[in-house]
Amino acid sequence: MKKCFNYGLFLAFVLMMLSSCEKNPGEGGNATISGSVWVRNYNSTFSSLISEYAGVKEDVYIVYGENTGYDDKVETDYLGYYRFNYLRKGKYTIYVFSEDSTMTSPDGKTAIIKEVEIVENDQLLIVPQIIIYN
Secondary structure, eight states, X not given: OOOOOOHHHHXXXXXXXXXXXXXXXXXXXXXXXXXXXXXXXXXXXSOSEEEXXXXXXXXXXXXXXXOSSOSEEEEXXXXXXXXXXXXXXXXXXXXXXXXOTTSOSTTSEEEEEEEEEEOSTTOEEEXXXXXXXX
């Protein structure tokens, strides 16, 4: 009995394997995103700056690609620095919550957002300083 090789099935299998190798933004790489948070402390009407200092123990959130909600969260250190390690190439959103200086948000908070992109496998991407209000 002669066996026939099904090229269509083989091609479909190869294409499926290749497409499953595509990696989305997120953990599993060698890149790093880091930065710092700075706090500007104002009076209750945001009309007078009282003090400025490094954002210590501030929560910093990261969103991988087009995901909804945050994928990871870190806390800044004693100098206001944060770091997300082991990331793959792709687009990321970094954000920190701040008091709303426009005083239009119902809960008084707003997110300060930075969008960045890792383009190299071993990249160290430094985000411009995030300034929040207190």
